[in-house]
Amino acid sequence: xxxxxxxxxxxxxxxVVGDRWTLLIVRELLTQGPCRYSDxxxxxxxxxxxxxxxxxxxMEASGIVERREEPPPIGTTLIxxxxxxxxxxxxxxxxxxxxxxxxxxxxxxxxxxMHWFSMPMRFLARDNxxxxxxxxxxxxxxxxxxxALIADGSVEVVACSTxxxxxxxxxxxxxxxxxxxxxxxxxxxxxxxxxxxxGSMAAVRRMVPRPxxxxxxxxxxxxxxxxxxx
Amino acid sequence: xxxxxxxxxxxxxxxVVGDRWTLLIVRELLTQGPCRYSDxxxxxxxxxxxxxxxxxxxMEASGIVERREEPPPIGTTLIxxxxxxxxxxxxxxxxxxxxxxxxxxxxxxxxxxMHWFSMPMRFLARDNxxxxxxxxxxxxxxxxxxxALIADGSVEVVACSTxxxxxxxxxxxxxxxxxxxxxxxxxxxxxxxxxxxxGSMAAVRRMVPRPxxxxxxxxxxxxxxxxxxx
DNA sequence: CTGGATCCGGGAAGATACTG
DNA sequence: CAGTATCTTCCCGGATCCAG
Numbered sequence: 001x002x003x004x005x006x007x008x009x010x011x012x013x014x015x016v017v018g019d020r021w022t023l024l025i026v027r028e029l030l031t032q033g034p035c036r037y038s039d040x041x042x043x044x045x046x047x048x049x050x051x052x053x054x055x056x057x058x059m060e061a062s063g064i065v066e067r068r069e070e071p072p073p074i075g076t077t078l079i080x081x082x083x084x085x086x087x088x089x090x091x092x093x094x095x096x097x098x099x100x101x102x103x104x105x106x107x108x109x110x111x112x113x114m115h116w117f118s119m120p121m122r123f124l125a126r127d128n129x130x131x132x133x134x135x136x137x138x139x140x141x142x143x144x145x146x147x148a149l150i151a152d153g154s155v156e157v158v159a160c161s162t163x164x165x166x167x168x169x170x171x172x173x174x175x176x177x178x179x180x181x182x183x184x185x186x187x188x189x190x191x192x193x194x195x196x197x198x199g200s201m202a203a204v205r206r207m208v209p210r211p212x213x214x215x216x217x218x219x220x221x222x223x224x225x226x227x228x229x230x
Numbered sequence: 231x232x233x234x235x236x237x238x239x240x241x242x243x244x245x246v247v248g249d250r251w252t253l254l255i256v257r258e259l260l261t262q263g264p265c266r267y268s269d270x271x272x273x274x275x276x277x278x279x280x281x282x283x284x285x286x287x288x289m290e291a292s293g294i295v296e297r298r299e300e301p302p303p304i305g306t307t308l309i310x311x312x313x314x315x316x317x318x319x320x321x322x323x324x325x326x327x328x329x330x331x332x333x334x335x336x337x338x339x340x341x342x343x344m345h346w347f348s349m350p351m352r353f354l355a356r357d358n359x360x361x362x363x364x365x366x367x368x369x370x371x372x373x374x375x376x377x378a379l380i381a382d383g384s385v386e387v388v389a390c391s392t393x394x395x396x397x398x399x400x401x402x403x404x405x406x407x408x409x410x411x412x413x414x415x416x417x418x419x420x421x422x423x424x425x426x427x428x429g430s431m432a433a434v435r436r437m438v439p440r441p442x443x444x445x446x447x448x449x450x451x452x453x454x455x456x457x458x459x460x
Numbered sequence: 461c462t463g464g465a466t467c468c469g470g471g472a473a474g475a476t477a478c479t480g
Numbered sequence: 481c482a483g484t485a486t487c488t489t490c491c492c493g494g495a496t497c498c499a500g
Contacts, residue, residue: 001250001491002473005276005339007404008346010257010322012337013329018250020231020492027240037463046235048493053464076462091328092240094320099243107242109235116238174237231472232492250473267482278474283483306481 016062017088021047021055023095026081026088029065031118031146033159034080042144045111064088096120103178112174114140118157121148124181125155125207135203138166139177150207168199183211246292247318251277251285253325256311256318259295261348261376263389264310272374275341294318326350333408342404344370348387351378354411355385355437365433368396369407380437398429413441 001019004011017023021044028043029035035043040052056079059065064085069077081088096119103120117139130153137148142160149156172195180190187205191197197204231249234241247253251274258273259265265273270282286309289295294315299307311318326349333350347369360383367378372390379386402425410420417435421427427434 003337004254005337005341006254006346007333007337007340007342008257009326009329009333009350010346011254011329012332013325014253016329016332018248018253020248023244023248024234024236024241027238038461041463046493048495049464050466050494051492087328090324091321094324095243096239098317098321099239099241099246102242102246103237103239107233107235107237110237111235112237116236116241120239271482276474278476279483280475280485281473284473 013091016064017091019055019058021051022059023088023092025052025055025059026064026085027092027116027119029079029081029085030089030092031115031159034068034078036076036078040079043113043115045113059085092119097123104182106175114145114171115159117174117177118146118159121146121157121181122155124209125150125157126209127151127153127155128206128208128210132206135168135200135206136164136166137203137207138164138169140171141169148207150203155207166199167203168197168201170204171196180208183209186211243321246294247321249285249288251281252289253318253322255282255285255289256294256315257322257346257349259309259311259315260319260322261345261389264298264308266306266308270309273343273345275343289315322349327353334412336405344375344401345389347404347407348376348389351376351411352385352387354439355380355387356439357381357383357385358436358438358440362436365398365430365436366394366396367433367437368394368399370401371399378437380433385437396429397433398427398431400434401426410438413439416441 001015003015006012017026024044024047025040028040032039032043037052037056040056041047041049044052056065056067060067063082065079066082067077067079100120100123121139125148127150134149134151137150138160139145139148140160142162145160146157147160147164147166149158172190173193176185176190176193176195179185179193180187180195185193187195187197187201187208231245233245236242247256254274254277255270258270262269262273267282267286270286271277271279274282286295286297290297293312295309296312297307297309330350330353351369355378357380364379364381367380368390369375369378370390372392375390376387377390377394377396379388402420403423406415406420406423406425409415409423410417410425415423417425417427417431417438
């Protein structure tokens with residue numbers, strides 16, 4: 001990107017991360033951890049191959065990502081965020097917070113990856129029964145998903161891991177997941193809308209916000225702000 | 231900007247504010263308040279006139295800004311942020327926080343406007359003598375600057391106002407201001423470097439962080455992180 | 461298969477002149 | 481003051497091809 005050439009912290013930040021696709025690459029690495037080139041391609045539907053290569057070069061030059069050759073059994077090079085790159089988590093968080101209300105207006109044919117939902121879920125999930133034993137709920141699958149670790153009154157959302165045996169596995173269309181986690185529907189309604197739960201239904205119920213008066217089932221009369229809690 | 235077409239809060243946020251110049255227009259309106267078209271042009275050196283007009287149209291369509299015809303004595307139309315636009319303050323804050331370390335590396339001929347410094351100053355300024363009477367320090371001038379209101383142990387930074395009589399007026403080259411507020415130099419050194427203070431030197435000293443061990447005057451041996459305090 | 465490079469068309473961004 | 485018009489430049493997107 002052409003520099004704005006302004007002596008201003010925000011302008012200089014945008015000089016570095018303001019390019020198209022750059023912050024979405026950061027999103028992938030923040031939610032997925034170290035990735036192969038092809039993992040990034042799968043997580044960034046619509047990006048041209050040359051653009052991904054260009055961006056990774058730029059981001060490596062500006063110290064946001066680094067490449068490392070992995071010995072067998074991985075046997076390929078992984079791309080990961082540097083500490084400076086991980087520091088962009090605050091920017092990502094605020095963009096997600098601001099963009100969340102936009103998810104309530106439908107957008108026809110948008111692509112969806114379950115792991116994209118992991119950062120918003122950190123705001124929306126809660127532990128309704130803090131005194132219960134820890135539980136794990138997997139959303140999506142190992143190839144595209146995230147694990148919610150419920151314990152001691154809070155929920156931690158991390159990338160899927162093979163060495164974790166979830167108590168429940170959840171999948172479903174993105175609109176239903178949004179409706180469920182924003183309290184616009186309850187679990188019964190979500191299952192009606194296409195949510196699939198296998199395993200412990202109690203573990204799922206434990207982490208989902210209870211539908212409350214903040215929910216706006218009729219959007220034509222009470223437009224939901226969809227604002228995420230601070 | 232072409233939509234990313236992804237069912238993801240961050241991607242949808244960037245669909246709206248990811249265009250070049252858009253977030254810098256938000257910066258202007260956040261720091262300056264309602265602006266005329268020509269105010270925005272002055273605050274955004276380098277922007278092409280047609281691009282500014284295009285962006286304002288887009289931002290009005292997406293509900294971030296609104297235009298309002300002002301009756302005399304203003305007699306022209308002011309552009310202001312909507313509430314949804316003001317909600318972008320969190321994104322701006324995190325971008326500034328992340329971009330702040332980049333200000334320590336010089337960049338030759340960059341343009342500078344004093345009011346750009348007002349948001350970073352919110353992180354960096356402090357009230358060293360909370361028990362003292364309130365004081366006001368103006369940075370720059372009415373046409374391009376900001377006022378720091380020091381009272382009760384904290385500093386509030388706002389746009390300049392004609393109905394405020396500052397106790398001190400400060401001006402100087404941006405590099406010196408950064409060095410002063412990051413603790414890399416003291417006031418004496420700053421004045422040596424071109425800082426100009428008129429009025430109450432005590433009011434200025436009151437709000438400037440004391441140079442401490444965190445400062446790294448020699449960047450070749452101890453690279454300063456420049457990280458802003460949380 | 462992974463990890464790119466290369467080429468090309470269209471459209472966004474940039475520069476400048478002009479106008480009600 | 482608040483834009484519009486026009487022209488140029490260059491980045492993005494899409495397709496294809498290629499080396500290990």
